[in-house]
Amino acid sequence: MKGLREFQIDIFNLGYKLHEFEFQIDNRLLRMYEHSLVEKGSGICKLSLEKSETMMNLHFHIDVKVELICDRSLDSFDYPIKLEESLIIKFGEDNYSLSDDVIVIKDDTATIDVSEFIYEFITLAVPLKKLHPRYEETEDDEPDLIYTSEDEDTDRENGEVDPRWEALKKLKGKK
Structure with missing residues (x-):
């Protein structure tokens, strides 16, 4: 050019x-x-x-x-x-x-x-x-969009946690 x-x-x-x-x-x-x-x-x-x-x-x-x-x-x-x-x-x-x-x-x-x-x-x-x-x-006043699924919300309310997350939490505690 x-x-x-x-x-x-x-x-x-x-x-x-x-x-x-x-x-x-x-x-x-x-x-x-x-x-x-x-x-x-x-x-x-x-x-x-x-x-x-x-x-x-x-x-x-x-x-x-x-x-x-x-x-x-x-x-x-x-x-x-x-x-x-x-x-x-x-x-x-x-x-x-x-x-x-x-x-x-x-x-x-x-x-x-x-x-x-x-x-x-x-x-x-x-x-x-x-x-x-x-x-x-006005840009700062707008809420951030966060994606969650209905299953995650109902699991949290019922106190149920996915066993895969429990295993990962155990690994996180070990160092």
Whole structure:
């Protein structure tokens, strides 16, 4: 996938020192990926990139407001996201990922596209349960759903206990 030009960093010509970058985040970045959780938003990303002979340390400071759809009312609302993330890029023989925060790129790579990293950091910060701010206070008042069967309730009332549970209770007491 071809990224946006303003998110391309020419790392080949960077010196071995600390470099500062600033990127504007808007709808174009958020809509660039299919089936995106977030399609509207705006904000800023400040990137500190420290380059050495063998690797680069990238530190992202992202401050963005994204538009989410409430799971309860289907109303849209602005959700602020402020986060700091770090990434290590090592130079090597081939392109691959060592872990979530360490990747390896070829030694002769001229540019890197940070748009995908920024997009991933933002989408991972979106909560699983998206509630409009007007419902946040009422969320704590709702009872938790707990499943019980009728047999368990009647057994407790009659004083009967499943013999399998009795055997497990005996094991629990031994140490």
